[in-house]
Amino acid sequence: MKFTFNHSNFNVVDLNKSIEFYKKALGLEEVRRKNAEDGSFVLVYLGDGLTGYNLELTWIRDFEKEKYELGDNEFHLAFRVDDFDAAHKLHEEMDCICYDNTKMGIYFITDPDGYWLEIIPTR
Structure with a gap:
C-alpha cells in the first residue's frame, strides 16, 4: 500500500479574492x-502546473463571519x-509579508484569510 500527497484545504471567506491572491x-x-447543486459550497482546486499537488479553496455559503479563526x-x-x-520583491509590493527570517533565508506571506505561506529559495 502506498499513499501519496494529493491536496490541502483552506476555507476562505471571499473565493474570488483568494483565487486572485x-x-x-x-x-x-x-x-x-x-x-x-444547492449552492451551499464551492471547491476550487489550484495547481502550480508542475506537480500534481493542489490547494483546495473551500467557500461555504452559510459561513457568516468575516474571517475564520485560525x-x-x-x-x-x-x-x-x-x-x-x-519573489520577495513581488510580495513586498503586495504588502503580504508577515514574517521575514533573513537569518534562515526564508519568509512567510499571508493570504486574504490569514493563512501563512512559507517561501523557500531553491538551493
Missing part, C-alpha cells in the same frame, strides 16, 4: 471546480521558488 502571489491556476496559526504550506529575490 494565489494567482498573483504564487502563480497558482485553477485546475478544477466543484459547485454544490488559532495560533502553527501550520502553513511551503513553496519553493527559483528566483527568491524577485
Whole structure:
C-alpha cells in the first residue's frame, strides 16, 4: 500500500479574492471546480502546473463571519521558488509579508484569510 500527497484545504471567506491572491502571489491556476447543486459550497482546486499537488479553496455559503479563526496559526504550506529575490520583491509590493527570517533565508506571506505561506529559495 502506498499513499501519496494529493491536496490541502483552506476555507476562505471571499473565493474570488483568494483565487486572485494565489494567482498573483504564487502563480497558482485553477485546475478544477466543484459547485454544490444547492449552492451551499464551492471547491476550487489550484495547481502550480508542475506537480500534481493542489490547494483546495473551500467557500461555504452559510459561513457568516468575516474571517475564520485560525488559532495560533502553527501550520502553513511551503513553496519553493527559483528566483527568491524577485519573489520577495513581488510580495513586498503586495504588502503580504508577515514574517521575514533573513537569518534562515526564508519568509512567510499571508493570504486574504490569514493563512501563512512559507517561501523557500531553491538551493
